Amino acid sequence: MNKIKTMAIVALVALSTVSYAQKKVINSNQLPANAQTFIKNNFASNQITSTIEEKENLLSKEYQVILNNGTKIEFDKSGNWEEVDGHNNAIPLKFVPKSIQNYVTKSFPNTHIVKIKKSSRKFEVEISNGLELEFNKKGQFTKIDD
Structure with missing residues (x-):
């Protein structure tokens, strides 16, 4: 019985350390307002080709936007820009x-x-x-x- 308990505890610890990272495609209107404003003010002439929401864990969320000219913009959970890469x-x-x-x-x-x-x-x-x-x-x- 102790072996079963030990194995169960080991399994729970292993599961809790597995990365929670999840990526999903979202509509650009689902971006935080700050991100939408940033794009509108700085990249109005570009079209958004993809918008991705990434959750690293239950508390951390980031967004990635790719424009039709190849520019990639990363935002934090509040929609503040963190990186802009024009490739x-x-x-x-x-x-x-x-x-x-x-x-x-x-x-x-x-x-x-x-x-x-x-x-x-x-x-x-x-x-x-x-x-x-x-x-x-x-x-x-x-x-x-x-």
Whole structure:
């Protein structure tokens, strides 16, 4: 009987550690209002080709939107943008902090921003010549990433 209890406990522990990640296609009108506004304000000329809701666990939810020009936008559960990837095409700059725009324009003329990712601590920016730049949360340049 103890073996059965032990096996049951092991099975429960194993099941509880299995990833809960679920992805499902949703309609773009099911995105949080912040995400819908962001897309409308920055990508009005593009069509949404797919919208995916991803649940990592019971509490975490993210959204991914792919546009007809190949741009991929990731949002947190509240609809705040986390990453915009133009896949080597220039992304709109309206939402990119001015200090980052100015640094790229001044330091790397004839390039454009093709990807930006933000976290609570920093911005990671990829420009069209392949360089990856890092900025602090205030938008001040910190380093070129390897």
